Amino acid sequence: MVTDLILSARLDFVGFAALTLAAVVLSQWWIRRRHQAAGLPVWTWIATMAVLAASYGACELVSVLEHDRLRAMIQG
Known part of the structure; x- marks a missing residue:
């Protein structure tokens, strides 16, 4: 699942960190x-x-909470 890939690879943090550092460096x-x-x-x-x-x-x-939510949804 796309959500699981994003959370397991921490792409949300990587994107946020890249944008934040780019903004500070450009400033x-x-x-x-x-x-x-x-x-x-x-x-x-x-x-x-x-x-x-x-x-x-x-x-x-958030990653742990989403992982638990997906596990609960799959297990029923």
């Missing part, structure tokens, strides 16, 4: 280029990594 690039500033502060990168760590935990939890 860093834009600030440095347009405003001749040093870029984003270090705390922004730390906060981004904290959000990604928390979202990985959420993805793991």
Whole structure:
């Protein structure tokens, strides 16, 4: 099943992490280029990594819950 493949390969987290990191990297690039500033502060990168760590935990939890739901649906 497609849902099981997405959850077992953690593609939901991989996609979210890729989009999040791309947004932060592009913001860093834009600030440095347009405003001749040093870029984003270090705390922004730390906060981004904290959000990604928390979202990985959420993805793991959802994966377990969905796996249990699918098992219950198949077993009847």
